[in-house]
Amino acid sequence: MIGEARPGDSPRAPRRRRLSRSAEFERVYRQGRSKANRYMILYVFPRVSDSPARDDEGPRLGLSVSRRVGRAVTRTHVKRIVREAFWAEAARLSHAADYVVVARPDAGPLADREGLNGIRPALAELVDEVGVRRTPSEPPS
Template structure:
C-alpha cells in the first residue's frame, strides 16, 4: 500500500465499537456502581443500570491486579469483542460496567455469555 492511500473497506474494518456504545464519564460509572445491580461471575463482576438511551453501553474497569499490561489489554479486547458481537441480542437501555478480577484467561464465548446473562437479568421493564 502506498503512503497516503486508504486501506480497503472490509467487513472487519466496518465492524467497530463506536464511542456512542461506551460508558466513558465517571458519573456514569458511579451511577452503575450505586445502583447495586450486579452479577458476580468469578472472573468478572457486571454492574448494570438503566441509561435512558435506546442502546446498551459498555464500560470497562481492569486494574493492575488482573495482570501485566499485556494481560489487561487482552481482557479488555475480549470483553469489547464479546459485547460488540452480541450487542444486537442484548436488551436496550442499559449501562453495563464490567470490573475484571484476577482470573485465568477466559475465551470470547464465556465473556459473551456472562454479559448476556447479566443484561437479561437487569433488563429494564
C-alpha cells in the same frame, strides 16, 4: 495492506456507545444490579430518560481492568476480548441500559489461554443471570 481489515477485527464502538466519565461509572456501580463469576463482574443500570432518541442509542459499555489482572499487554488483551464478546452479545441486551464489566485477576490467564472462546461464555452466563434483555419494542442493534 494498509487500512485493510483483518479477520476478527471489529470496528471501534462509537463514543455514544461507551461510558467514559467517572460519574457514569459511579451511577452504574451504586444504582445498578450486578452479577459475578470467577472472571468478571457485570454491572447493569437501566437508563431512564425523557428522550426516546436517548434510548435508541443502544447499550453502552464501560470497562475496568486493574493492574491485578496482569501487565499492560495482558490488560489490553483482556479489554479487547471483553469488548468483542460484549458486542457479540449486544443484540440480546436492552438498548436502554449501561453496562460495566470489571475484570477479575483470573480473567488475564483465561484470555491468554483461551482468548475469546473463554471470555465469551463467561460473559454470556452473566448476561443470562442479570436478566436485562432487549424488549420486543426495541429495534435490533
